[in-house]
Amino acid sequence: MASIPNEFIDELLDRIDICDVIGARVSLKKAGKDFAGLCPFHAENTPSFTVSQQKQFYHCFGCGKNGSAIGFLMEYEGLDFVDAVKDLAQLAGVEVPMTGGTGGQSNKSNLYSVTEKTTRIFQHQLKNAPAVIDYLKNRRISGTTSQTFQLGYALDEWDGLMKRFSPEEHGLLDKTGLITHNDRGRTYDKFRNRLMFPIHDKRGRVIAFGGRAIEAEQKPKYLNSPETELFHKSQELYGFHLARKHSQEDHILVVEGYMDVIALHEHGITNAVATLGTATSAQHISNLFKTWDRIVFCFDGDSAGVQAADKALLTALPLYLDNRIIDFLFLPEGEDPDSFISQHGAEAFRQQLADAEPLSERLLKIIGRQINTQTIDGKAQFQEKAKPFINQLPKGAFKNMMAEQVARITGLALDAKSAAVTAPKQPQNLSNNPMRQVISLLLNSPQLCEKIPNALNFRNLSFKGIEIIDKIVEIHRQNPHINAAAMLEKFRDSEYSQYLGQLMRRYDHLDEQQQAMEFDDIMNYLLKLTTQAQIEGLRIKQMQSGLSDEEKQTLVQLLRQRNHN
CATH class of the missing domain: 3.40.1360.10 (Dna Topoisomerase Vi A Subunit; Chain: A, domain 2)
Known part of the structure; x- marks a missing residue:
């Protein structure tokens, strides 16, 4: 399966600045050592979205979303992992190396190749379709605009497109919705004798098509591609x-x-x-x-x-x-x-735009339909009907003013606070489990892995999270210079991803030196716990079956060590 080398992702996250990536899309202001702004992932009026330049990490205290620059682009732009990495690589001015054979991403690339090739075929066929060209001229659409939108023509043939692809590629045509099947198992072109409109995603790649009937009796008038791996019409x-x-x-x-x-x-x-x-x-x-x-x-x-x-x-x-x-x-x-x-x-059209109706006026019209607000009954009805609409608005000045406007119309106060929307779910409160403290500090400063005492065996402890620490230590051993954002990326596809993102913020109030001191304190505490656990294990064995000479010597050393500490 084709993939991007981990070493490249680490270097890329070290090269780019997450503040440049997010700052180009979200208005950020300096807030202490970090940057803050309104979260782009949920409705809010008070900034709870922070970006740490030191960690190259973003976090929203409102909705809990967090991650690296890669994660941000995936969430904000709707990109998959590879495309997000490619966007960052372009920003950094480097090429993305790929390793391995064909896989899911390669298959998706094949689908894009099919839609692009189909677009070129349709465009070429338009040149030899005088009736369609006349239609566009009658609609006053120039050749330049037709080229800008890559307009084309699907032949009036059952297999006009299929013939342009090899039989081995028909499966890809099927996956892109360009061919269809009837009840008798016959396969044929989905679009026939239609003016074709390629549909592009936000990156300009063709992901689907729309086709307009050329002949008056042809039904339906407009025909769109079905939902596919590339095309989701509710998003495009x-x-x-x-x-x-x-x-x-x-x-x-x-x-x-x-x-x-x-x-x-x-x-x-x-x-x-x-x-x-x-x-x-x-x-x-x-x-x-x-x-x-x-x-x-x-x-x-x-x-x-x-x-x-x-x-x-x-x-x-x-x-x-x-x-x-x-x-x-x-x-x-x-x-x-x-x-x-x-x-x-x-x-004339721009003048119409200047007279467009604001949402506030439109909303009041919707609420007031078939209601006579000149009567007491109508005013009561108006206020009651207004509540669910006001209730959906985010907290803020607009919501308050709409409530005031309803009050002016009815003569009755409508408390905007009583119609408050439900606040975004807060991240789960994480207790002070020592393993969580260790994980948080190691994520923030992976170099702290070097300060873990050799004598400390996490396996002797009963806390959860040891496997995460082992993984962090292993990653650091392979790349001693890895930064916080790159370390977090290593866990993107793991079940711990969101949980680790929350832990990243635990020690934001401490600087690097203070974090190192905190880490030393926790290590000493855990050493005491492991020493005590070993002592208790040996004592239990001593009572049940006795100890060997070597085990007796170990017990004495552990007791001295505990008493010394």
């Missing part, structure tokens, strides 16, 4: 990679279709993405807020658009922190972004 947004690359705007537009994104891009509005045949998910919103502080949902003005907006608003409420803005733009009925901007132009 069409055009995300281009919006992040081409736009310098402080906001992002969320529209409903491929052509909406493409038409906006054609007219110079490059900060647009679309959901992929699914409702806006919390993951979508969270991913967008990592890059932009303002999201504008742009929906058609019909009843379906209103319903989609309401669903998006409800999904967004738990994520709506004070430093974020969500607005809703409803175009005139019968219009969508594509038709509107094609007919009225970019400036």
